[in-house]
Amino acid sequence: xxxxxxxxxxxxxxxxxxxxxxxxxxxxxxxxxxxxxxxxxxxxxxxxxxxxxxxxxxxxxxxxxxxxxxxxxxxxxxxxxxxxxxxxxxxxxxxxxxxxxxxxxxxxxxxxxxxxxxxxxxxxxxxxxxxxxxxxxxxxxxxxxxxxxxxxxxxxxxxxxxxxxxxxxxxxxxxxxxxxxxxxxxxxxxxxxxxxxxxxxxxxxxxxxxxxxxxxxxxxxxxxxxxxxxxxxxxxxxxxxxxxxxxxxxxxxxxxxxxxxxxxxxxxxxxxxxxxxxxx
Amino acid sequence: xxxxxxxxxxxxxxxxxxxxxxxxxxxxxxxxxxxxxxxxxxxxxxxxxxxxxxxxxxxxxxxxxxxxxxxxxxxxxxxxxxxxxxxxxxxxxxxxxxxxxxxxxxxxxxxxxxxxxxxxxxxxxxxxxxxxxxxxxxxxxxxxxxxxxxxxxxxxxxxxxxxxxxxxxxxxxxxxxxxxxxxxxxxxxxxxxxxxxxxxxxxxxxxxxxxxxxxxxxxxxxxxxxxxxxxxxxxxxxxxxxxxxxxxxxxxxxxxxxxxxxxxxxxxxxxxxxxxxxxxxxxxxxxxxxxxxxxxxxxxxxxxxxxxxxxxxxxxxxxx
Numbered sequence: 001x002x003x004x005x006x007x008x009x010x011x012x013x014x015x016x017x018x019x020x021x022x023x024x025x026x027x028x029x030x031x032x033x034x035x036x037x038x039x040x041x042x043x044x045x046x047x048x049x050x051x052x053x054x055x056x057x058x059x060x061x062x063x064x065x066x067x068x069x070x071x072x073x074x075x076x077x078x079x080x081x082x083x084x085x086x087x088x089x090x091x092x093x094x095x096x097x098x099x100x101x102x103x104x105x106x107x108x109x110x111x112x113x114x115x116x117x118x119x120x121x122x123x124x125x126x127x128x129x130x131x132x133x134x135x136x137x138x139x140x141x142x143x144x145x146x147x148x149x150x151x152x153x154x155x156x157x158x159x160x161x162x163x164x165x166x167x168x169x170x171x172x173x174x175x176x177x178x179x180x181x182x183x184x185x186x187x188x189x190x191x192x193x194x195x196x197x198x199x200x201x202x203x204x205x206x207x208x209x210x211x212x213x214x215x216x217x218x219x220x221x222x223x224x225x226x227x228x229x230x231x232x233x234x235x236x237x238x239x240x241x242x243x244x245x246x247x248x249x250x251x252x253x254x255x256x257x258x259x260x261x262x263x264x265x266x267x268x269x270x271x272x273x274x275x276x277x278x279x280x
Numbered sequence: 281x282x283x284x285x286x287x288x289x290x291x292x293x294x295x296x297x298x299x300x301x302x303x304x305x306x307x308x309x310x311x312x313x314x315x316x317x318x319x320x321x322x323x324x325x326x327x328x329x330x331x332x333x334x335x336x337x338x339x340x341x342x343x344x345x346x347x348x349x350x351x352x353x354x355x356x357x358x359x360x361x362x363x364x365x366x367x368x369x370x371x372x373x374x375x376x377x378x379x380x381x382x383x384x385x386x387x388x389x390x391x392x393x394x395x396x397x398x399x400x401x402x403x404x405x406x407x408x409x410x411x412x413x414x415x416x417x418x419x420x421x422x423x424x425x426x427x428x429x430x431x432x433x434x435x436x437x438x439x440x441x442x443x444x445x446x447x448x449x450x451x452x453x454x455x456x457x458x459x460x461x462x463x464x465x466x467x468x469x470x471x472x473x474x475x476x477x478x479x480x481x482x483x484x485x486x487x488x489x490x491x492x493x494x495x496x497x498x499x500x501x502x503x504x505x506x507x508x509x510x511x512x513x514x515x516x517x518x519x520x521x522x523x524x525x526x527x528x529x530x531x532x533x534x535x536x537x538x539x540x541x542x543x544x545x546x547x548x549x550x551x552x553x554x555x556x557x558x559x560x561x562x563x564x565x566x567x568x569x570x571x572x573x574x575x576x577x578x579x580x581x582x583x584x585x586x587x588x589x590x591x592x593x594x595x596x597x598x599x600x
Contacts, residue, residue, distance in 0.1 A: 066357075112383070113384050113385075114383075114384065114385055120355055121351055121352070121355055121380050121384045121386065122379060122380065122383050122384040123379070124379065125375055125378075125379045127344075128344075128348050128376055128379060128380055129348075130348075131344070131345045131346075131347070131348020131349050131351075131352065131376075131380075132348045132349070132351050132352040132355075132380055133352060134345075134348070134349050134352060135348060135349035135350060135351060135352020135353040135354070135355075135356075135360075136352040136353070136355060136356050137352070138337065138349065138352070138353060139313075139352065139353045139355070139356025139357065139358050140356055142313070142334070142335065142356075142358070143356065143357075145356075161344075162342075162344040162345055162348070162376070165339075165340075165342035165344060165345035166345050166348065166349075168340065168342070168345075169339060169340075169342070169345055169349065172340075173337070
């Protein structure tokens, strides 16, 4: 595959097709692995697909190409989502996806940059990705490199104090080559986010921290692409997209089920789930 | 045995040397960037900040964010020096150092000041006595404790060229020049002042000077105690350590750090597995510090040349 350039896939219908393929691969990977995080991988799928395929420039054959746009999955437990996208983009052969969560695999339980070229920095301990994204954005700015940085966080994840340290930093240093996303699926391991530790009002919080906030339906591809387009034009401040999503999106019996935060589909569930996504 | 001209110079804090060397590096190399967590006046990164404001990032009182930002800068090809007090750098942001610096193997230089008890009057909350243990436990991390300004200059220049995570521990208080003027630091290479036939004192940081004085005291009593500056605590210079253990009868370690997990711990771990000899660890005995003058606190915690000399004699007696 050659270098993916900005605006490679602009057709929303095409992006939706890629998202379907990415979701199906996620489910296959998780079922084979027998463990992993289903709900949060599916909730962020549409946004992540739009970022990678409609916005980012990268070269799967040269993952450290210096002019690439950067992506960091701060909610590292959604690793199957990033792996599925990277397989779709041609970073590694399809059969590698079947090695998820095994000793020799580049596809560790959480993203590992030393194992998998194309992962910028390892994640998994929550709350750290936005700081790293800021650092990358500042480094690119020092080099006058026009590349952009994308960072996806979870809504439970923003309970981590470090996220708000980083939120201050991005605004203070006017980091506008960064677009962050909060995947607001409303659920975390112990239950609804609102019950475990309320984070609302999310939009007000980011605005108060000096960010440009775009509040969207995180499964509406037109809205996602529109928000990403808009983010590129915002200068002098960072942009965050609040993506309102459904945990387990695309599979009726996983949707809004907190039990599927960290549980992989069984073989029977996989078959039904793939059918549902195919027929959607 | 030591540099004659070196000992005549006025004592200087290693943090002051860091500020000067970092500034020089900034002039020589455009890839050097610096970060601080609101302590740039104390860590001396302020000198760099003044001349290179576009390459300096004050992160405010937010150490965890500082570590993450440094890692991000490193993956875009910068060589970040991230500084604050040792207790905050290593303790407050340990998980961040573990994940985005060590596990990710990013090229970040953690240069912490105010290590050890000689922080003084600020008291226990600000005295890092466990930082070496915390950093030494992390895979991919190199841990260095320079003895004086001469060594600090060489260390900072060396780690700027080295690719990978490094922790450098510096001090607040003035320390005498103790290393030879022409000394060149190399990662993992200890400096042997001399190897003793009776005992060998393995020291790091400000305790190197105390060890040299202890050796002189012991010489007047006919005891040959060698002195080795083990400034790289990880990776340990095993060859030099083994040679010292084989030449003398006992080993004494001396550090301005807890006796748990630091230089003393590292030396014991290696010797126990490779060449068991009696070892006595001089350091902070599993306690916190308190407010006080630097010299006063060193006395209070038994970290003087006299304490080291006494430990050598006791060890030799017990070994008979």
